[in-house]
Amino acid sequence: MNKKIGFTCAYTPVPLIEAAGFSPFRIFPESKAPDQAGHLLHDNLCPHVKKVLDRALEDDLPELEGMIFINSCDSMRRLADAWHEARPDDPIILLDLPSGINSLSLDFLSKEYERLAKTLFKWNNESFSTKKIKDTIARWNLLAASVKKIEKKMSRNYFPGIASKLQQIINTAATDSTDKALLMAQHKIDPEESPKGGQSPVFVFGNLLFDPKVYDLFEKWNVHVTASDFCTTSRFVTPVDITADDNIFRSLASSYMEQTPCARTMDTTKPGSIAQKIVQRAKESNAKGVIGFTLKFCDPYLARIPMIRQALQKESIPFLMLEGDCTMGSMGQQQTRIEAFTEMLGV
């Protein structure tokens, strides 16, 4: 089994981890570990950060050779701070992630990614190799293309079980290996059954929804997920356009900044454009309605939901906003609201 590198944020380029000879291990906030993160930080932080810290405090993690943190938001910064206390022996690298996209921020992030790559090779006593990075990016891009293909299928027709299978593939890429995920995508995903009708087409978005079983539940509740935008779904499998720049790290930076829309990153030339992006993605995926699922205490989303609501309203796209933690358990409480929403949407 490969040595693992832990990470928590979708802006972490998995190809760099694999190029350095490690396996990626995204730490999902899923654990039976008792709630204790609040003592080290505060209870008013998002359940993502708190649960990941609970796992660290309870040693509910595989052996890790190091941790990558990205300062994507205050809560993530606090998680990185607390990690030093929770697991003082872990080597840690914290990357600065700009909030806006422009040429200066791309330059800066490319240097941060380069720093990450060099650190990872060093952690594994490997000599730095751009070729290895390019090779892993090539395989990652194949995966990203397969994921896109599957999403396209999902947006056109309802194939029972496909959303959950897609999530399994993405989770494999996040916690095991790109190659395994690619294999799954290529061999297991083709729908054996023909498309079915009777479900309401819905676009879902938010910060985290990673449990494949959640997507099965959605189907039980008459939802046909036409596409999704979470940092644990296809947003995570960002294709890297290596032709974008001669410098591989700059290519990585522009791909991750520009192709990964997330509430914490903004296009300063179009303030509030996250709302337009969601409208656009909902329309492109042929959804009739949108469900937002965000975590409690998540500032990047809390502050943008009003704009998103407004934009959807303007387009007469029905919107259901759900808030909770990211567990299956909390999903159960949403059944009635989701069923009422799909009933209202019709088929």
Added chain:
Amino acid sequence: MMYDHFDNAVKGITDKLNQDPHGINARKKYVLELSRLGKKLYSKDENIAWCGVTAPFDLLGSMGVTSCFVEFVGAMLSSTQTAGYFFEEAEDSGFATDSCAYHRAVMGAVLKNAMPEPDFIIGTSSPCTAGLAIVENFAHQYKKDFFLLNVPQNYTQDAIKYLSAQLEEMVRFVSDHTKRPLSKQKLGIALENFNASSQLLKEIYDLAKTNPSPVDNNILKDFGTVITLLMGTQKGIDICQAFKDELNHRIKTRREHASKEKIRLMWIQNRIQYPFPINEMLEDLGAVIVVDELNDVTWDPMDPDNPFESIAKRMISIPFSMDASERIKHLQGLAGAYRIDGAINPCHWGCRQGTGIRGLISKGMKDINVPVLNLEIDCVDSRNLAKGQIETRVEAFLEMLS
């Protein structure tokens, strides 16, 4: 409404100052200047920029822009007890009660058209994610151009270069809007003013370290953050000088509160903005807040020949910009320099930036044997204030310290 509020404040304070022409009255002069700034912001004939907390107000001022951080208005609404109406507006529009109330108040004011429309907006990624998100909302709501300053949290050469380059780009952005180029001479004067103010601040803080301290619980309240709005101007120097004179005068005349000082406290992050007699209560019990976390000069003097790099370094040096270990080191340094007996951390509800490291701060202070009282309180929204409970906890804490 807001213009009238500031106008009345200017008139009222000016009258009081006129009645006492020989008094030093530093705090009154300071509030007067802030009220004048408020009036300018609402006067409609200035170039206005709404900003994030760490924006370079000296640089903006030198370019003829009247600028202010949006949280200043949130605090003002809270202190005048008018915030409730604006919270409700923001909450009805979907802004969650779990968010920072500085932002909720000011967003409510935007939605109620109670804020002057800016010419443009300058966001800063420090101190907080929430602040940046709210100024993006401003830009969206007003349909105004938005410039964002990313303040890196790692104090490296690359980070400093990156922020300096952004500042240069910001200058171009501002010039495009005001149609005025940056005057090197005016910037030089602003930076010299800033340096003179910084030097006076150091002296003020040194005086506050005296044992017993000449400060009372109100005089330097929220000073370090807000004075940055004025530091690039001659007025800023005058205000700082007045504070220095006042503290010297107090030491000389042994007129104080300080004579009653039994317990020396540090206040962490924000003070409580709405009327809540905690300062008086502390005073009655012989406790003096001798230092606020944000009352410190963490930067080197600005270099007028290298303005952008100096400002960049200053912005990163603020304890909130860097990671928790740096912030804790800073708190520990203050604790030693001011010889405090204990610290109060109000743990402002909704602040992931500051309150988010409540536990780590307590631990860091425990390492140097300084007890911390963590209050769970919203510093801006008083609607759920458990007054009795807070008072009991403060009393018990002070009893333990004495």
